[in-house]
Amino acid sequence: MQAWQVHQNGEPGAVMRLEDVDRPVPGDGQLLLKVRAANINFPDALLCRGQYQVTPPLPFTPGVEICGETEDGRRVIANPALPYGGFAEYAIADAAAVLPAPDALDDAEAAALHIGYQTGWFGLHRRAGLQAGETLLVHAAAGGVGSAAIQLGKAAGAKVIGVVGGAAKAEVARELGCDVVIDRRTENVIGAVKEATGGRGADVVYDPVGGEAYTQSTKCVAFEGRIIVVGFASGVIPTPALNHALVKNYSVVGLHWGLYNAKDPQAILRCHEELTRLAAKGAIKPLVSERVPLSGAAAAVQRVADGVTTGRVAVVPGGGDA
Incomplete structure (x- = not known):
């Protein structure tokens, strides 16, 4: 072969x-x-x-x-x-x-x-407890991991803000269902998020990028918001300032999906059943x-x-x- x-x-x-x-x-x-x-x-x-x-x-x-x-x-x-x-x-x-x-x-x-949607589902629902009506900020929104998070966020009833790099990727994010799309190359991400949320910030931030994206997240996360750390596609692993998390009252939540295979494999089966149901009704694709x-x-x-x-x-x- x-x-x-x-x-x-x-x-x-x-x-x-x-x-x-x-x-x-x-x-x-x-x-x-x-x-x-x-x-x-x-x-x-x-x-x-x-x-x-x-x-x-x-x-x-x-x-x-x-x-x-x-x-x-x-x-x-x-x-x-x-x-x-x-x-x-x-x-x-x-x-x-x-x-x-x-x-x-x-x-x-x-x-x-499998990987992207399971990661998104566990991150948004099990780790961050995303609720209908909350605002979800997705970095690298036009990528494989980000596109899954957009669809899952919309299926959960959230308002979704997508951050992308470039006009072509911005169009993809809009087609995926983002309510607001921010082009980090031409717009101020922090200011645009605050404007889109009336100054409140994002309730949940989905970050597969790390680096500067994480720093931006800490500056536009809402009171009692949750930043989900999914990966470091930028190649830069942030060093969180825990005093900042304390004074702003937000959480930094890690998500390593592969651990569920060893720690709770039944949860993966339940998640797959939910993803299959969402795919059958056309909510995710x-x-x-x-x-x-x-x-x-x-x-x-x-x-x-x-x-x-x-x-x-x-x-x-x-x-x-x-």
Whole structure:
């Protein structure tokens, strides 16, 4: 079979190689999955760079989120068990963590439902307790993680403000349902948020960026607001000033979705049931901006790493309805 292999750490476009390799053999409690579509996530770039919290042995195949087909014909979504990731014709996954792919979504959309939407749902509902009528501020709103948070926020009845970089991404955020869109390249984010909220600020801030975005969040979060720290796509990990959180009465809340696999796997199943219900009624639908063949995976991962994509980019090894 064909699979992208990383033999040394570095930028995805430089270190990913498409090779002919043996089909992986599942171990105890694992399944062999034919990859129907693999969604590209920022952690795939971090894996290539050797900067992710998981460091699989070299060589490995990146690709942490797929829609696949079991040997008995079931269509499922899964996080492949590294080193046998999803940028390949076949991948391996733990049987206990495989979930049914929603009928309402095609393969590429289903592949994109898992990590980003589960992260959004746990962050907004379980960690931040987002309520109908509250204001949600989403950084990197046109990206894969941000676009999921927008849809989930709207489904929860929140007013959503999206922050983006550039006019093209601003248009994407509007189409996703943002009530207010702020272009950080041409507008003052703090002032625009305060203007949009009558001076109150955002009740919940969803931050997958870190760096300057986090600093802005602390200056426009509402009384008793909650800042959800999801990731650091900017490459800069903030150092929170806890005295500032004290005097302004806001919370800084961490969200590491992967921990739920170990600490509370039943919560992941319940979340998937809710996401499936929302997809069936049309309340959420992953934005897949590109569908590339397996041969284009390395270049696509590099584009995601460089922050020039919108929504999700899917790798489709076999074409079909993906």
